Amino acid sequence: MYPLRGLLLCPRCGHILTASRSKGKKNWYHYYHCNSKCGFRHHSEKINKLFEIELGKYEFSENIKNILKTLLKDNYKSLTGCITDARKKVAQEIDDIGLKLSKARDLYLMDKLDDDDDYRQVKVQCQKETEILEDKLRLMNTEGKETDISKKLDDALNTICNLSKLYSKADTAGKRAITCSMYPEKLVFDGIGFRTPRLNSIAEFILLTNNALSKKKTDMKL
Template sequence: FIRPAWQKLLADLKKKRGQTDLVLFTKWDRFSRNAGDAYQMIKILGDLGIEPQAIEQPLDISIPENKMMLAFYLAAPEVENDRRALNTFHGMRRARKEGRWMGPAPIGYTNKVTEDGRKYICPVEPQASIMKWVYDELSTGKWFIDQIWKAASDKGLKTGRKNFWQIIRNPIYCGRIPIAKYKEEEAHTVMGQHNAIVSESIFYKAMDVLNGRNKPKKTTISSPDVLPLRGFLICPKCGYMLSGSASKGYSKHYHYYHCFSKCGVRYNAEKVNKLFVEELKKYTIDPLLHAAYVMILKQVYQAFSSEDNNELSNVKNQLEEFNNRISKARDKMLNDVILDFEYRKIKSDCERNILILENRLIDLSRGKENIGELIGKATGVLKNLHETY
């Protein structure tokens, strides 16, 4: 009833009230396919003294008994519409669970059709390479998302800022299809049939950055060779960082560390640098004791990392437990002990926990295989600390 032609007709009927007493149409489903809207329009026409009438399904709606038939005529097309919409919804949801992307391909992909008529998506260049670059750079935490969007636009990515914010969180780029929550089935993702543009680890690192859980903070201090301690020394009077600069003498420049405040602190840079080197020599390891230091540090590290070893064992046990839970749930589904949607929910929950535990396992295992080499390098630096400086 919001179509322009009907609105124009209704306006004419109101303007020429009393000159029309009948509105004809072929069937009641041509009048409306929504029962609520149909009853409301029948009342509006009735107030204007106009009777709606179907040519092939004539009804005298002034007779109370005919209202039952009218209700059927109006409800049947609405039920048909709802059934068609529900079938379409379940069909699209089933296709998503099979790993198929429904609808227009997102940026970086293109829609294609196989020889047997099945639709699918595949990466398309150069958009796919740009999206991969976006996730790689975003996962480092060195960029703001607006900077990433502008840089990607300069590279040739054609999308607006608002759309970029939405697509960047889509797990389709790591090879997974999102399934929305429906009734008792929780929202989850399934492995897609398409090729991923980025790995899951890079994708979830980027998501951590977007969610504020992985934003490294870094301070860079730049100093010339003659003022290596500029920005690292603290003023003994006011507590500010000492800066450094050169003063022109009669025959050359003399460098000083000084404070910008009114306290007037100022030190000769050459003398301070020599005193700092002499101080570093106090912390130099005797080369004859180098092997002993390495052995002691290994023992101390093993003592402190015993808790990590226990956690590593616990993580492995939890991984095995979740995998066993999926296997048991699969057996129960095959034996009709649980329903299919219950198995999918159990599997989705377990896979989510497995992914978290696998990342934790990587963090706990990282660096342990070459700890002896790292300790050797660190103590090697301490053997000649002042020369390294």
């Protein structure tokens, strides 16, 4: 009954709203309310329903979902392509150092290096450089590990497309997790709608996009 308990601020005094039920003549009634003297309270069922409608503002259509998926996949391929090129470059540097060491060894065996220390110095330096590059290559291989990006994108985008439905079906913990991820700060319910000083950046982008599309449709009708 109270998934938003502790996440709402009183519009009158700014205190955090709690929630409870009270007994009427025949039934129990559930409220979000303020414990201060301001006396603000509102039916929890109505607030819960209005909040589900509020979440619908951050959903987007199937067409936008497909466009976003294409853009994100292209960006991912571009990023992993850069990683692949960088990996090849490091591997080539390792090969070049190996070739340098091999040439130094040949010169040493042919007595064309004046001092044993010269060869040892070249060998030690090449080994150090190789170890550094191999560590770098191992890190790049971990970062560039292949993943099923298409499925991950589908899961993420489907979540955003059906946010209000997912919220309505979630348990209390799930509802609170969705709310906190969308709204980093407390919400104020003024009896009609919700407002907050800060939104999740992705949610804000979706809201601006949906508002712009809605305005464009209105302008086209006019």
